[in-house]
Amino acid sequence: MAIRRYHYARDVDEALSLLLAYEGRGALLAGGVDLARGPGTDVEGLIDITAAGLGGISRDAKKGLVIGATVTLEEIRTSREARDYLGGFLTEVMRHVATLPLRCMATLGGAVVSAHPWADIPTALIALGAEVAWRNEEREERAPLEELYRRPFRAIFRRAVLTEVRLPAWGGAFAFEKVSRNAGDIALLNCACGLGVKDGKVAWARVAVGATPYRAARLTGVEELLVGESPSAELLAEAGRKAAAEAKVGDDLRASAEWRRAVIPALVRRALERAAREVKGDA
């Protein structure tokens, strides 16, 4: 990587116009972890956006959480806002991601844009129904992250600046599970599940399984199985089994499809059990 210029963007407009001016040979730099690890030989200009006004975590009017694109993972993990949101679900997720010094560098925006299939954050954000906002040449756009990942999002972000991630408020609880070989390792499998319970029946369910080794997908068949039923141990176990049947799994360096299919039932069941306990107030 032969970097010729390093720019400090003072705001999003400047970052965007620089990015477009480079015509594919420029890269936005927040934490820089992915960029520094795998730079790509055609990057000539770095555009540092950490002072472009994209920091900040806040609760919005509807009790959702709004996180700026350049907020670091460790900032999220240690923030009061994250602790208060969904009983600290995001705090729990961040604990599983990488290691402390990397979390002090890596940003939420970076995680969304790099979207590594083995990553933990996309799984959690998809389960949470996250919405992301970005600014391109024409306008500011928004979309649910799940839907964005079905579009050519890498091409979109080559010509846009991700500005924020918005997480809706949920009346219920979420839990995150991850299997990795050792501490700090990426997942062999992860899942994020959420439940809302009303009058003893599941009112809504969110189930996302990732690192399969594919990027997380919501398992809507499992969600439908749960809704309207009483969250008994048998139901949650059945949901786990259905997740194994519905999820798309494959082989990679770390685990085989066979192992993944064998473990998904337990992982999803455990996440649902924890979410159910928390909803009941037993967490």
Place this chain on the structure above:
Amino acid sequence: MMKVYFELNGEQKYVEIKPGERLLDLLRRLGMKSVKEGCRTGECGSCTVLLDGRPVRSCLTFAAKAKGHRITTLEGLGSPEDLHPLQEAFLETGAIQCGFCTPGMILVAYHLLSHNPDPTPEEVREAISGNLCRCTGYAKIVDAVLLAAERKRKGDWR
């Protein structure tokens, strides 16, 4: 080339850097040899320094990012004539074998104790889990951090 100013171990620096230069290389050529290169991909932790008091991987940090910020390396914590209590603790418990992981390890321990004055052994292990050591098995490193924490609570700190 470009110029950046930043604070290194309490001293103002104004240096010329290449735009793509890594902080690891800049710090080493400024004489901070405690900052080590073990993998250059942010995995091993030997390059860890504090940026505005927070641990980061200098091998993955562009030098230009230092502009306007505070960088702390082990040289900024203590010296042979004036050891920091953490350095004393590491020496006392036998937490240093080859010493290659030590600078990053001590800086992360410093960060931990700065905001958690009474960590449990599990909290210490979690905090240093991003710094690999192949020599010690971590046992005496954890002992050293707990010992330093105890002394910090009694006022032996800086």
Place this chain on the structure above:
Amino acid sequence: MKVVGKSVRKVDGIPLATGQPVFTLDVDLPGAAVGKVLRSPYAHAEIVRIDTKKAEELPGVLCILHHGNVPRTPYTTAGQGWPEPSPYDTFLFDKKVRFVGDRVAAVAAISEEIADEALRLIEVEYRELPAVLDPEEATAPGAPVIHDEEDARGIHDPQRNIAAAIDIRVGDIERGFSESDVVVETTCEFPYVQHVPLEPHCVVAYLDEEDRLVIRSATQVPFHVRRIVARALGLPLSRIRVVKPRIGGGFGTKQEIILEDVAAALALRVRRPVVMKYTRAEEFTSARTRHPMKVRVKLGAKKDGRIHAIEMDVLSNTGAYGTHSLTVLSNVGSKTLPLYNKAPHLWFHGKAVYTNLPVAGAYRGYGATQGYFALEVAIDELAEKLGMDPLELRLKNHIRAGESSPIFEKIGEGREGKAQVVKSCALAECIREGAKRIGWYEKRGKHLWDGPWVHGVGMAVAMQGSGITDIDMAAATVVMNEDGTFRLLVGATDLGTGSDTILAQIAAETLGVPVEAISVYSSDTDFTPFDTGAYASSTTYVSGGAVLRAAREVKRRILEVGAAILGDPPEDLDLAESYVVSKKTGKRVPLSEVGHRAMYVTDQKHIIATASFVAPESPPPFAAFFAEVAVDTETGIVRVVRFVGVADCGTPINPALAEGQLEGAIVQGIGHTLYEEMLISSRGGVRNPSLFDYRIPTAADVPEIEAVLIPTDEPTGPYGAKSIGEIGINGPAPAIANAIYDAVGVRLYRIPFTPERVLRALRTRS
């Protein structure tokens, strides 16, 4: 004892604690060039043509070396004493490449970027050859011959790709098994695993003012580097100086000539300092690894538990070059079989074969580790078949002080061994202490559940050696300064182990001074006397033996001067608290006065002595290991909940440093037992050459390791010491395998015990 037996602070502690520039690459030499190596993309190929013209024309490129412009001399890269018991099958640059990552050419340039660009501009035409990628196929008829060069030497059977072989018999093995009431047979497998020192290999080579070649290297074997580089480059040995600064870990991968030969060759050509270092990826592909092995153990026993016959059959994969192939193979049996010394019938046999795969070399444990995995799992299986507690079976059969084993005589270091009698052994106490601490009787067979986790306990025992009998020599010089302090010059190599400190403690104890009065200078072939280097757990025992003798001689000379001052005969005098003291009258004189007088005043002589030591035996340290694991039966994840290692290393010269060796080795062993494996592609390349994909234990992965030392007094060791550097890594694989069996009733014979392997075994069983 005043100094020995105390956990004094490391003598090099302060520079390390404060980040002083004491490592190899911490010097900035003006005008230094950067050296880089072009590596083979093929597992097996001939270099048909190599064209460096374009690369040489790149501004800033200083020189390019390849097989066409360097001397061709076969040598071994193994850092072993002469005559190295490893084949001379390596060349500075060869016309052939034998593994993905093998050396093709080397460039010296004024910057790293230019060197990298030059590598890209070198044109190489390869003729790909069929490759051997499986050790089982290396000796098959028609297999490609990896070392077909005419000038290689010392290969056991090059046409069949056998680098080394061994066949040792005691008694009559067939009769032994037929006389046994119970027989078990098991095969355990070690894959490719690596040392992963935090500091990659690195070197600075330059010509000094006298046109001598100076090699500043992170090496465990400075004197072997000097000799082997002299041979490889055709230089007189006297023209080379090797200096070892502080090293960031070695574990055996730096007991090897990896970069020094090529850096020296470049430095001689360009006549500028040349700096070379391995990237972490090169550490994985092109450094050294443990020898992957399949070890089959067959045990026969009488129904009362006496082991009657042991067979051990080894297939060792030495990779593309045969460095350490014979000696690691030999150690699989020589360091394990004597442990169960009362079996009258033994057969130890095996071979080390070449493959077109990463090169295996020396790695802590050195064959014993692979041997103990198989042996200690087999012992547990035998115990089960006998209906005995495996702890009792081990107590019943292990070697004791005063006993010997025919293996000591039969297997040496690549040659015949030497009979020896074990003079110190606290293994029984180690076993009992470890059992108590882990809660052996409370936990074993209980299958305690904790959510989806089920717990189990398992054990293993091991011995190692202390140095290499009659072969490895160490020397030390003790120099008295005029102010009564001392300088200790040793060739011995501190790789972070703390040997400088240990040796200073031995000297200090002998001279009656605090350790602060000894300043140590080590591992500089120009200024420190000879030492074979840091391997075979030899530094405390062998180098310490030299230090002890040199210090005693200096003591004798001090007492002579003291006698002249005090007027009492030397026999009445002793050294204590930095004084010469009369045991009879209590009169005393400070060492500073003795030193000053001897240097300046009367009968002037510099009080200085050098002593050498070759050990006539290699007293084994012993250890017992106990693991408590928790197995998640739904995912296959195994966690180590507790680990106890109890060792008899003789007298621990510095208990904290000895514990540190035990703790570190145990965690390194947990690494290869649960997480570590180099994955090889179908083309012979390493698929996971990074710390992202090759996982070593972090602080959050391991419990507190209980490292306990049970001192014994080894009469042949300095102040009763033996060794501790390697033995710890032998325990985790078998202890954890046995613990998993206790927890979930499945036996695993192939490490690492990944969630994949464990879950599959659990599913198969049920």
